[in-house]
Amino acid sequence: MKIALYAGTYVRDKDGAVKSIYQLVSSFRKKGHRVAVWSPDVTKGDNHSGLTVRRMPSVPIPLYPDYKLGFFTNETRRQLDAFAPDIVHISTPDIIGRKFLLYARNKNIPVASAFHTDFPSYFSYYRLGFAVKHAWKYLTWFYNNCNMVLAPNESVRHKLAGYAIRNIEIWSRGVDKELFDPFRRSEKLRSEWNATGRTVIVYAGRFVLYKDIEVVMSVYDRFMQGEYADQVRFVMIGSGPEEEEMKRRMPEAVFTSYLTGEELPEAYASGDIFLFPSTTEAFCNVALEALASGLPVIVSDVGGCRDIADRSAAGFVVHEGCVDDFYGKCLALLGDSLRYRELRACGLAYAEMQSWSAVNGFVIDRYQELVDRAKRSAEERVLSFEG
Incomplete structure (x- = not known):
């Protein structure tokens, strides 16, 4: 053809x-x-x-x-x-x-x-x-x-x-499993993020309003104002028109800008939780890439991300825009809990079939x-x- x-x-x-x-x-x-x-x-x-x-x-x-x-x-x-x-x-x-x-x-x-x-x-x-x-x-x-x-x-x-x-x-x-793989995890990169011993919460995508970045910033605020501030590190992968506002409101977060080639899967695999509250996704490639890299996902119940979370049984589905619930689900995955390992294993198994x-x-x-x-x-x- x-x-x-x-x-x-x-x-x-x-x-x-x-x-x-x-x-x-x-x-x-x-x-x-x-x-x-x-x-x-x-x-x-x-x-x-x-x-x-x-x-x-x-x-x-x-x-x-x-x-x-x-x-x-x-x-x-x-x-x-x-x-x-x-x-x-x-x-x-x-x-x-x-x-x-x-x-x-x-x-x-x-x-x-x-x-x-x-x-x-x-x-x-x-x-x-x-x-x-x-x-x-x-x-x-x-x-x-x-x-x-x-x-x-x-x-x-x-x-x-x-x-x-x-x-x-x-x-x-x-998903390209040769590219997105948990074996790309880098302790050197985590050290550069000042994330050694912390749970790294990753967002990857455009920094625009329709990706519901307000929820991400609000969850960040909850952590920074509470008792778990020194136990997490937010890593924001991407760029966009709201970047300066996000940097202003998230001064302790790591902003990597756009990543390509092997840098992107290395950053995914060096994280621990994937937070993506967008309600406007048709499919949500980033969630599938995160699962393939070993990260459980926390996503909205509106849009294509929910389909991936439901089919993989590798994360939490949260009511759209509910900051309390997004924050609570992040808390539930802090540390190396049995629940965290179960979700991670489900995500890796699902990605192998895609x-x-x-x-x-x-x-x-x-x-x-x-x-x-x-x-x-x-x-x-x-x-x-x-x-």
Whole structure:
């Protein structure tokens, strides 16, 4: 197959969605399929191991400069025509994603889209709740014009179906067990964090309001103002527009900035508890990475993180926004308790079963079916015309 893939960003390790896209592209190529990627946000100076990656014209998104607003041009159309894809995969249903969808529909090319991010759920954090209805109206139109919509889990499938979206199938997420492994734990790194003899509570993700960082900061306050202040160390992995505010409110926490390569799994494995209260996750790759690194997780009961915690039995699910409960569950895991070891063992066992090859193999097989069906339909149209 020849797969044309559009992604709003194609910068390695930038977020969970991009990690999934990179793994999917890798799986396509390992199976001998050809892939070409288009994105307005591409890693500079990276040859992408010989993969064709087209950088599209773009400008920074206001109030969110780490991401780009791109433009579909006549040159993009010529590039697509020259590549002549058998199927189009759209990872971001934005303005460019809409253009890719219309291109595919006009050419009678099968098109699939993956639901990576619950964008409408962000609006309430910026007092834009009035826009939620309009956003879902557009997304329903967008996804119902795709041959297949890939949801990361059953909870997202149910949510999409509730908006009358059709043709939904499950594309879960895997984890690279060679990369994320508890054996990467580093006492040297823990010493640099001044965490020797302490329980390290890790957060990993964007420092933005819609990740419910207010809960993280409030849990930190509870610890720092109580009797356990000298028994914990908070390690914040990531970056974002709220970083300076978080540093101001969490002066005793360690801020690592974005970590990539082997530095990220080393930081995970050098922690003890993964605290991630976000309610806006579609899947929650970071929770799966934490489990694979040996960390029990404490997550919200809203969003995709709950699915991972429930299926793995490797953590606690807390009512959204309940600081008291998040704090209490962190307390319950301080030290090397039997409960802590049980949760850790469950997480490691679950992660062992989540290989990317199995997860992505399903997608590849279904895409091949769509392509074969489209080719048969094209042949039938030709025969009907000649007849």
